[in-house]
Amino acid sequence: MNTTYETVIGLEVHLQLRTETKVFCGCSTKFGSRPNSQTCPVCLGFPGSLPVLNEKAFLYSIKAALALNCAIQSLVKFDRKNYYYPDLPKNFQISQYDMPLSYNGSLEITSGGDRKRVRIKRIHLEEDAGKLTHPAKASYSLVDFNRAGMPLLEIVTEPDISSPQEAYDYLTALKAILQYLRISDCDMEKGSLRCDANASIRKSGEKKLGVKVEVKNMNSFRWVREALQYEADRQVSLLEAKENIIQETRLWDAGKMATISMRSKEEAQDYRYFPEPDLVPFMVEKTIIEEIRKALPELPEARTNRFVKDYSLSEYDAKILTSQIDLADYFEECAKQYENKKTIANWITCDIMAQMNIKNSGIIELGVLSKNLIGLLEMIDSQEISGKTAKDVLIEMIETKKNAYEIVESKGLLQISDRERIDQIIKNVLSKNGKSVNDYKNGKKNAMTFLVGQVMRQTQGKANPSIVNEILKKHLAE
Amino acid sequence: MQEPYLLTAHELQAKIGKDEISPSKILESLFKRIGDLDKRIKAFVRLNEECILKIPENKKGKLYGIPVLVKDNICVKDEETTCGSKILKGFKPPYDATVIKRLKDEGAIPIGKANMDEFAFGSSCETSCYGPTKNPWDLERIPGGSSGGSAAAIASDETILALGSDTGGSIRQPASLCGVVGLKPTYGRVSRYGLIAFASSLDQIGPITKDVQDAALMMNTIAGYDEMDSTSVDIAVPDYTRSLTKDIKGLRIGVPKEYFIEGIDKEVESSVKKAVFLLKDLGATIVEISLPHTQYAVSTYYIVAPAEASSNLARFDGVQYGFRFENASDLIDMYIKTRSKGFGNEAKRRILLGTYCLSTGYYDAYYLKAQKVRTKIKEDFDNAFKNCDCIITPTSPTAAFKIGEKMDDPLSMYLSDIFTISANLAGIPAISIPCGFTKGNLPIGLQILAKPFDEETLFRAAYTFEQSTGFHRENPKL
Incomplete structure (x- = not known):
């Protein structure tokens, strides 16, 4: 194999914001409650209900955007992303499409000793969907809408990341910053931080991007690294075998340690984005941005x-x-x-x-x-x-x-450092072990170890060893 | 003594105040009337006779003891609300719409649900899954739509007050065709929370009443900012009854030259022109104005409204509430069969139309273009209102047509809203009041439009005209 390849990676992080209430209603965002106990007509998408933006979620988003050096959109507008899925109560998600809350940011990271600037393409605010579970052998699925309507920040990079390790380092640095802002738990196990990746390869030095593959379902930074490594290797072997890489979405299977095809581009959905008419666009006041920045x-x-x-x-x-x-x-x-x-x-x-x-x-x-x-x-x-x-x-x-x-x-662990007490104990030990004292004086230096051991035994190990050594030596030298 | 059902809300209010009548007597009188008539009119889809057991004890509130009929797309807690559609059969909202809450807080009594075109898609009440409502003035004719049940019940004295909703004329056109008063408030004046959305950027709830004073009374209760609806506007609500002055001296009334066009019924035209002369005699100044983009209103509307509807109606999927096709083979099959069997033809037509307009590759040509034209239409009104205080037009180009007459000709059906649609696109308030009868004794309506949040001018002009003519006192022979 003569050709060398480089990997081109872009990451999409979804971050649940740690607000008290959901993004468009007053329901609690507490994790781990009884299914569907934190719901209301709004987050259940009941007919006639309307969303109202949670100001805190908006302010948290601005905070993240500023920490990641993003420009802030002066007009905030939401859009509807239309698709059918049972975990999506309205069958559309309130998101942001052509005017994300913020854009053109960057994050400087250190990877393998080198400094690297990863550009942030956009950060936008949207609502989370509910959670489906499929009981084994059941002919039905269950849906929990507690998660539906949780505030979700989507942070998308440019394709600036050039290795799986760099992706790992970016995520680590990003997570640290987000935690510092105290806007999220950033807990991948609870799903409050999730990551999808786009990966392609190209011959080293080539300018044009290769066919990209989206990888999903990686629930730790380690799996992101493993999945991207697998994906890069898979794509290289395809090209080496003169086969085509298909633009598709693949799922990481941690059990098999492999990515598996989920859907191809032809099956990609038309989300029919359009401005959310139930939320009025509003101007972001510069003073608010400056206050948050400060x-x-x-x-x-x-x-x-x-x-x-x-x-x-x-x-x-x-x-x-x-x-x-x-x-x-x-x-x-x-x-x-x-x-x-x-x-x-x-x-x-x-x-x-x-x-x-x-x-x-x-x-x-x-x-x-x-x-x-x-x-x-x-x-x-x-x-x-x-x-x-x-x-x-x-x-x-x-x-x-x-x-x-x-x-x-x-527990009686207090160390005995009282010199007089230790002196007493040592005198006692010496008087009972005349043979060892003689041995020591005759040059058997390891007799010293035995005598220290005896002192320690008398004190249940609590005597200060350095003081024991010091006093013992003094007596033996007499 | 006159039968209570014949009285208006303000007349009943006075009698209740003097203890001459009790709310239960009013309800009994209405129930008898409904029992006698509604088999023929079919204005009600649900009568809640139990409301007589829940009359508030304390005689408090601006509308204490006054019965209100509610259009079937406005949520009343625990009462079936179906939008005239099979797909919502059995749906009982767990909450009151804001307008219902406000009416109840003021002592008004919701007595049932009014028939309507399915999801408010129609101008004749014929697309309801419950079958058409009849026009009380001629039972072979339609009452108009989509709030046909509300308007017919007011005209036949089957209720005292009624709520409608207006997306392109759905309050004003049936009010006109039934010879009653119907007001579409400024977009943002009345909360939409709890109104099952058709087109979110156009929908408004408003009163349908026997006279102008009742409409003002009802607005005093339902208008005003609601924190549950981000599109409602936080502007103080005036006491609208103060505008009922019978004085229009110096009022500048605009008559748009584009509205007296070919296709408008001769009797309607002459009736409206007579009204203009009368208003002039009463002291108003008549000015000719131009609304140059009028001809694009209907086509603009039929892109914007179905686009929003296609997304708003996506939630009716059989997952959480309403009708579900039970023997589906899988999820997609459930979606398809639930929606195929749950929606009527007009609903399907509009969902298809809207989905198409929002699809990738068509969005710019249709939805985006329509939004631009919408801005132009709004600018037309802004310009016109520089030279006048309100504008007068016919409400509908014709009087009530025969049941079945336009069902197979959607385009001609859509044209019956040609004079009302612009007010929704521009977000301005408009009222329809009776202004005469055809030779066949069918009511003709006059529409008055005003600047945003200037409902007061509408009430002033409408009340003056009404009190000088008395058309509102005519009753159909039933």
Whole structure:
């Protein structure tokens, strides 16, 4: 194979906005409620009902658009996208067609050590559909309209992404920003963040785009990367075999680790878009945009740089800490209470994050208050517990939600650092182990280890090892 | 004593105020009248006799105890609402339309549902799945449409007040053909929430009444901003009864030269011209005006209205409510058979027309073009109102035609709305009031149009004319 190919990828992210109520009615957006319990005539599309735009959803959209450097449309207008499906109560979706809320944005990412600018083509606001389930062997399907009418932001890139890894890195960076804006849970498992991809290949150096294939049904960033890799490989082998790539929509099957054809372009629907007559177009006031722009939070990249500068952290640590806003906030809360920032960073990036992974939870759900982590670190510093004990205490803290002192106290883990007490214990041990003392004095240095062990046994391991060593050596030298 | 059913709302109001009559007596009188007549007229599709048990106890509200007949496309909580269509059989809305809520809050009593053309598609009431309503002035003739049931019931004294809806003349044309008063308010003056949409950018709910004063009374209750309808406009509602002054001195009335055209019935023309002379005698100034784009109104309407209808009616698919074809082989089969069997011919014709107009490749030539012409038509009125305060035209080019006469000729049927359609396209208010009779004793209607949100001028001119002529006091012999 002499020819080399390059992959051209564009991504479409759907983001559920975390508003209290749905985008065109007053129903709750709470996740996981009883099916169809969060519905009303409007989101059920009942005859005679009319949509009213949720102002918060609109403001959240502007926030996202500004954070992604987009231009904001001065006139906001909605359109109807017409198609029939049982999860779509009105058989049309209120969306935005020719005048998306915002356009011409960009996101700078780092991928494989290189900086890259991914252009954002458009961001628009629309309503989500309901959810169909097909019970096994049943002759019917069930529909849950709790999700119908949830505010959904569609973020579409230009075909600027040139590898599956880059797609992964773009999504990671995008998710971090969206989380920083606090406009969405960005939880792929709950479906609050979803991603479709368009992928094509072309011979390296060629300007013209190849035939594009749309890939759907990837419910993690990892699957996006895998699916795109599969798709790129599949397309290359087709071209190598002198076969045609068909413009189509394919579904990622994570079980088979393959994409499977869903429908071809010929079957593509005519959505018959037209302006939504039930919502009056309105002008966006410049002052509102400027207010939102001014109130934008510090975004992940700026925060990384600040962490390196203000806390003297390594870029690596700073990046990990700022990859999640809650984690970064947590670090800064801790940093206010404790001098050694590097120690905090180590504890968060190692022990705490390990527990977050095990429990598959965020820092907040983990339940270790910043003051409690600092309490733990201070006990190490004051030599009340050893670093090793502290790791166990932390796990206990997560399990019981108690603070470090309570745990150390109730489990009797308090380290003995009282020199006089240790001195007493050592004298006692030495008096009972005359043979080992002699052995040591005769040059058997490992007798020392035995004697330390005896001291530890007497104290159930709670004696401060460095103090034990120091005093023991002093006595043996006598 | 005069039978209560013969009285107007304002006359009954006075009697209720003086305790000369009770709401239940009014209802009993009406029920007897309906029982005697409606087998022949067929204005009602549903009479809710139980409403007599639910008369509000406290004698409060601007319309306390006054019966209202509701067009079958306006949602009344828990009462079957079908738009005259088989596809909505059994549909009981879980909510009241805003107009119904306001009427109930003012003590009015909804007594049932009025027949109408299926989904308001028609000018004769013949496309209803319940069969045609008859014109009380000649039972072999149509009452007009689509609010034919409402107008016929007012003309035959089967109700005191009635609600209609007007998308291209559906209040005014039947009011004209039945010799009663019908008002289409300014687009945005009355909430559409709960009106089952035909064409969202054209639909308005309005009163059909025995005289102008009743129309003003009803508007005082139903008009005004509604946060549930984004297209309703937040402008203060005046007390319309203050416009009933019998004084039009100095009022400038425009007569458009384009409206007295070939095809207009000679008796209608002379009756309307007589009305113009009378208004002049009463002190108005008559000015000739031009509405140059009038000839494009009907074709513009028959693109915009079906386009919106095709999307609005997509929700009638058998999934959630109404009629469902039960033995479908799969989802698509259910959609097709439900809609094929649920919709009548005119509904299908308009859905097809609208779907076609919105399809890729046709959108620009039809829908977009029609929207541009619509703007031109609106500009015509803006210009005309620089030189006049209101405009007078015939409401309909002919008096009531025979049942069946135009059913196989949709184009000639569509032309019966030629004088009313422009007001919907321009969003301006218009009223139809009786202005005479043909030699065959069929009512003729006069249409008055005014600037947006200037219903007051309509009431002033209409009331002055009505009080000087008395055509509204004529009753059909039944």
